[in-house]
Amino acid sequence: MTLPLLIAFLGACLASGLIVRATRDVANRRSLLDHPNDRSSHSIPKPRLGGVGIMAPVLVLGVGLIAAGHSPRTLLVPLGATGCIALLGLVDDLRPLPARVRFAVQVALASLVVATSSGRLIAGSSVLGGLLPGPVVAALSVVWIVWLTNLYNFMDGIDGLAGSQALVASLGLMVVAVGLGSGASGWLLASLAGSSLGFLLFNFPPSSIFMGDVGATAIGFFFGALPLFPEVKPVPVELVALALSLFLLDATATLLRRAAAGEKWYSPHRTHLYQRPVALGKSHLSVTMTATGAMVIVAACVACWGRSSPAVRVALASVPLVLVATGHVMVGRMERAGQARARLDA
Numbered sequence: 001m002t003l004p005l006l007i008a009f010l011g012a013c014l015a016s017g018l019i020v021r022a023t024r025d026v027a028n029r030r031s032l033l034d035h036p037n038d039r040s041s042h043s044i045p046k047p048r049l050g051g052v053g054i055m056a057p058v059l060v061l062g063v064g065l066i067a068a069g070h071s072p073r074t075l076l077v078p079l080g081a082t083g084c085i086a087l088l089g090l091v092d093d094l095r096p097l098p099a100r101v102r103f104a105v106q107v108a109l110a111s112l113v114v115a116t117s118s119g120r121l122i123a124g125s126s127v128l129g130g131l132l133p134g135p136v137v138a139a140l141s142v143v144w145i146v147w148l149t150n151l152y153n154f155m156d157g158i159d160g161l162a163g164s165q166a167l168v169a170s171l172g173l174m175v176v177a178v179g180l181g182s183g184a185s186g187w188l189l190a191s192l193a194g195s196s197l198g199f200l201l202f203n204f205p206p207s208s209i210f211m212g213d214v215g216a217t218a219i220g221f222f223f224g225a226l227p228l229f230p231e232v233k234p235v236p237v238e239l240v241a242l243a244l245s246l247f248l249l250d251a252t253a254t255l256l257r258r259a260a261a262g263e264k265w266y267s268p269h270r271t272h273l274y275q276r277p278v279a280l281g282k283s284h285l286s287v288t289m290t291a292t293g294a295m296v297i298v299a300a301c302v303a304c305w306g307r308s309s310p311a312v313r314v315a316l317a318s319v320p321l322v323l324v325a326t327g328h329v330m331v332g333r334m335e336r337a338g339q340a341r342a343r344l345d346a
Contacts, residue, residue: 001190005174008187009194012057016198020053024202024209032094034210046207048093050199051215054166055086057195058222062188071184071230077116078225081109085149085221089213103146106217110145110224114138117228144237145224148244151251152220153213157275159205160288165295166219167196169243172299173226176239179306182231192222205285243302245320246294250274253324273324276331280338294323 001009027033027047034048062079065071088105091097118138132140156162170193177186202209223244227237241248250273258269270279277287301316308316 001174002178005178005186005190008061008190009197012061012191012194013198015057016053016195017201018053018198019056020050020199020202020209023047023049023052027209034212046210048210048212049090049214050203050209051086051089051211051213051218054163054192054195054199054211054215055082055218057198058188058191059083059086061191062184065184065187070187074116074230075184078113078222078229081113082218082222082225084109086214086218089215089217093212093214106146106149106221107142109221110142110149113145113225113228114141117230120228120230120234141228145221148224148248149217149220151247152223152244153216154251154254155247155272155274156211156216157270157272158278158287159207159284160200160203161274161291162211162216162219163196163200163203164288164292165244165247167193167200168292168295168299169223169302170196172243172302173235173239175303176306177231177235180231180233180235182229182233182235185226185229185231185235188222188229189226192219205283205288207284239302239305242305242317242320243299245298246291246324249320249324273327273331277334280334282334294327297323 024047027049032047032049033045035045059079059082062071062075066073066075085106088097088102092102115138118134152162152165155165170189174186174189174193177183177189199211199215203211223240226240227234229235254272258264258271263269270276274287274291278284298320301319305313305316
């Protein structure tokens with residue numbers, strides 16, 4: 001990390017920490033608390049809205065880059081859309097909105113980003129961009145952004161997990177952005193990593209505040225739109241997918257499994273891979289630390305991608321599959337052992 005990026009990282013960390021602490025104190029005074037429900041992995045009401053501290057430094061830095069002439073004004077579109085998603089999440093955190101309203105706004109904003117980035121769709125979508133017609137790539141890009149927006153929110157379920165993913169993935173993708181010469185993307189990713197660390201000071205187990213939709217949906221949208229940022233060589237979508245692959249694999253597999261079983265996939269549940277050990281009595285700290293270790297391995301694969309041969313890239317892309325499969329095997333054994341003890345106790 002270069003000195004300017006380090007300054008951006010540390011500045012965002014400090015700003016985020018101050019904002020999150022102030023937000024937590026205000027939320028506690030006004031009883032703006034997240035009460036446990038069927039999906040929750042916590043049992044004590046705690047304040048939400050911590051994502052305000054994550055997104056504010058990133059958005060302010062982005063506007064500053066544009067004002068200083070270090071990035072074209074077209075960056076305002078994905079940044080502004082990300083800010084709107086954060087605002088939508090903030091409203092939903094304070095007064096829950098109907099799912100159809102949230103979804104409609106997300107589709108509209110994702111469509112706006114894609115429509116104003118038509119000249120960068122091929123570069124940002126990399127391999128697929130060269131194989132599929134432009135309208136198909138555009139439609140898939142909207143689906144990608146909206147799915148990542150909601151997926152990241154689904155995965156924000158235990159202390160420290162979503163914040164750790166934002167921190168680790170941002171650092172891995174920052175290395176990619178710097179290598180490509182994508183200056184604005186590198187700065188924004190450094191800022192997101194720093195602000196995520198500042199948030200984790202209050203969210204790492206045991207947490208005193210949660211991220212909330214204001215943070216989780218905006219982070220997902222930011223990562224989804226990253227390949228469409230106005231860069232000569234934008235961060236390609238496959239590397240964003242690789243950086244977030246543990247979240248992508250868990251959330252997508254869980255959704256498909258619930259749909260295949262005839263369950264209401266959109267209803268609250270606690271069957272994600274990361275939630276199952278918690279249901280067995282494992283602490284948030286142990287699960288988050290294990291997951292973060294896996295995230296670091298994946299981020300290292302992302303950072304090595306640009307200098308790797310095609311054969312090595314295939315191996316790097318398989319690493320998340322191995323990690324998730326290993327996780328399923330280990331958690332399955334824990335569940336079977338628990339069932340066996342329950343039968344003996346009966």
